[in-house]
Amino acid sequence: MKSIRIGSGAGYGGDRLEPALLLLEKGNLDYLCFECLAERTIALAQKEKKANPEKGYNPLLEYRMREVLPLAKQTQTKIISNMGAANPLAAMRKTAEIAQYLGVKDLKIAAVFGDDVLDQLTDLQDLKILETGEPLHSLGNTLLSANAYLGVDGILQALKSGADVILTGRVSDPALFLAPMIYELGWDRSEYEKLGKGTLIGHLLECAGQLSGGYFADLQQKFVPELWDLGFPFAQVDETGDGFVSKVAGTGGRITPATCSEQLLYEIHDPANYLTPDCIADFSRVEFKTWEENKIQVKNGTGKKPTEFYKVSVGYRNGYSGEGQISYGGYDCVNRAKWAGEIVQKRLEKWGFEEIKTELIGYNSITPFPGNPESIPEVRLRVVAKTTTLEMARKVGQEVETLYTNGPAGGGGVSQSADEIISVVSVLLPKDLAKPQVEYLNC
Amino acid sequence: MLLREIAHARTGDKGNISNISLIVFDQKNYELVRKRITADRVKEWLGNMVKGEVLRYELPQLGALNFVLYQALDGGVTRSLQLDKHRKSLSSYLLEMPLV
Numbered sequence: 431m432k433s434i435r436i437g438s439g440a441g442y443g444g445d446r447l448e449p450a451l452l453l454l455e456k457g458n459l460d461y462l463c464f465e466c467l468a469e470r471t472i473a474l475a476q477k478e479k480k481a482n483p484e485k486g487y488n489p490l491l492e493y494r495m496r497e498v499l500p501l502a503k504q505t506q507t508k509i510i511s512n513m514g515a516a517n518p519l520a521a522m523r524k525t526a527e528i529a530q531y532l533g534v535k536d537l538k539i540a541a542v543f544g545d546d547v548l549d550q551l552t553d554l555q556d557l558k559i560l561e562t563g564e565p566l567h568s569l570g571n572t573l574l575s576a577n578a579y580l581g582v583d584g585i586l587q588a589l590k591s592g593a594d595v596i597l598t599g600r601v602s603d604p605a606l607f608l609a610p611m612i613y614e615l616g617w618d619r620s621e622y623e624k625l626g627k628g629t630l631i632g633h634l635l636e637c638a639g640q641l642s643g644g645y646f647a648d649l650q651q652k653f654v655p656e657l658w659d660l661g662f663p664f665a666q667v668d669e670t671g672d673g674f675v676s677k678v679a680g681t682g683g684r685i686t687p688a689t690c691s692e693q694l695l696y697e698i699h700d701p702a703n704y705l706t707p708d709c710i711a712d713f714s715r716v717e718f719k720t721w722e723e724n725k726i727q728v729k730n731g732t733g734k735k736p737t738e739f740y741k742v743s744v745g746y747r748n749g750y751s752g753e754g755q756i757s758y759g760g761y762d763c764v765n766r767a768k769w770a771g772e773i774v775q776k777r778l779e780k781w782g783f784e785e786i787k788t789e790l791i792g793y794n795s796i797t798p799f800p801g802n803p804e805s806i807p808e809v810r811l812r813v814v815a816k817t818t819t820l821e822m823a824r825k826v827g828q829e830v831e832t833l834y835t836n837g838p839a840g841g842g843g844v845s846q847s848a849d850e851i852i853s854v855v856s857v858l859l860p861k862d863l864a865k866p867q868v869e870y871l872n873c
Numbered sequence: 874m875l876l877r878e879i880a881h882a883r884t885g886d887k888g889n890i891s892n893i894s895l896i897v898f899d900q901k902n903y904e905l906v907r908k909r910i911t912a913d914r915v916k917e918w919l920g921n922m923v924k925g926e927v928l929r930y931e932l933p934q935l936g937a938l939n940f941v942l943y944q945a946l947d948g949g950v951t952r953s954l955q956l957d958k959h960r961k962s963l964s965s966y967l968l969e970m971p972l973v
Binding site: 469470473560561645646650651652687688691692693694695696697698699700701702714715716717718748751785787789791795796797798799812814815816851852853854855856 | 877881882883885886887888889890892894896898918919920922928930932934935936937939941949950951952954955956957960962966969
């Protein structure tokens with residue numbers, strides 16, 4: 431029975447590269463996929479593209495391609511990635527330029543786009559924002575980007591045309607992995623059970639190191655060996671959609687039913703109804719069996735027909751945030767830091783700030799249950815506030831800094847920052863309003 | 874007994890929704906955890922961090938529960954003023970919960 435091997439080269443836009451290169455060298459892969467887009471990444475990339483029409487793709491694209499292209503060519507491994515972000519065409523041109531510079535020949539590079547639906551939304555201002563229930567026009571003229579989570583269509587088209595490197599904009603994360611399965615294993619687009627199984631494998635792989643012990647490890651009952659040298663995972667999938675996940679021997683990390691179970695449910699709501707553009711995947715009966723150390727069989731995924739809509743992430747300008755931090759240590763430090771926070775709060779209120787948050791890092795910033803202040807050796811006051819201009823946002827850090835000479839005793843180590851807030855909401859778009867498109871460059 | 878002695882957990886985020894998986898180390902403890910760690914108890918334990926409802930899904934074959942926490946991310950990762958905007962640390966705090 432035919433099977434293919436697909437590796438996971440990145441779990442987020444800024445991920446490490448050596449584990450991906452090791453997969454290329456030793457993973458005996460057919461495909462290596464890099465998942466590089468979080469919810470907001472495209473909105474930020476769109477902002478970059480507006481400033482420079484040749485930018486707006488993943489900032490590590492050049493670095494990755496310089497290392498990946500020669501190895502991929504040598505090992506006959508195809509590369510699929512959403513590193514195109516807001517500008518897959520520019521990413522394709524840049525990749526071709528790098529291939530030429532490196533002397534990597536006979537390479538067909540594809541750009542998959544059509545996910546940018548900002549224009550289509552102009553006439554659809556009544557679409558309901560999923561998070562708030564408000565109509566889209568409630569965001570006024572602040573819209574910056576709108577990208578539909580496309581499915582496998584564009585990638586499939588590129589694969590059929592013989593592309594070696596495929597750079598997409600927004601597609602669903604599992605689609606990066608599902609497309610080569612459909613193409614290589616001859617699945618029909620209506621075989622939803624198989625698409626569900628393929629989506630399951632894609633979902634397990636899409637966060638790279640999170641399957642092999644990253645974001646899992648602790649020093650109690652979940653020790654992960656050589657975590658510093660974490661290996662990224664790959665999957666082998668056969669025509670039925672079943673398969674296993676594993677990693678290259680000799681790398682750090684661990685793949686076990688426990689690491690797989692955590693990743694299975696990562697960012698999943700109802701496990702029986704995981705909505706993707708290609709199918710509604712059903713993970714509710716999935717099982718993991720250990721075949722050998724770090725080689726786990728994945729069973730019982732399935733799927734159903736998808737909905738008629740694409741989910742669209744809408745990025746919009748949402749004001750500015752300013753932040754300042756200062757540390758207090760030694761006797762009664764929690765109380766001195768609280769006092770400092772009250773001082774900044776009062777002063778910001780005087781400046782007209784309305785949304786202000788003060789918290790003590792090391793005491794109550796992430797925990798729902800603050801500890802005993804007496805036993806805490808040091809804390810860091812963090813003040814953050816939302817406002818309408820960058821100039822106002824800078825005042826937050828400035829006010830924290832003035833605590834040096836005007837605040838409680840012994841404050842030190844001030845840091846400050848201010849930036850625009852780009853927020854993201856979602857709407858549903860009928861599928862016929864977004865058309866996947868593909869362009870190619872041969873070099 | 875604390876939950877962390879018999880189970881592990883991972884937090885994920887989407888928009889303003891957080892989800893925490895809770896997975897027993899040993900299948901023999903699944904029924905106990907399923908009975909004791911209800912959606913209501915999780916909501917109560919995490920206090921005012923979770924403004925909306927909490928739903929629970931069961932995956933007995935994996936010894937796993939999946940808690941979905943609505944309005945739990947201060948408006949969402951892309952607008953929150955929190956230090957830990959994704960609230961990735963929630964799983965560790967869930968595991969501090971006593972079984973009874």
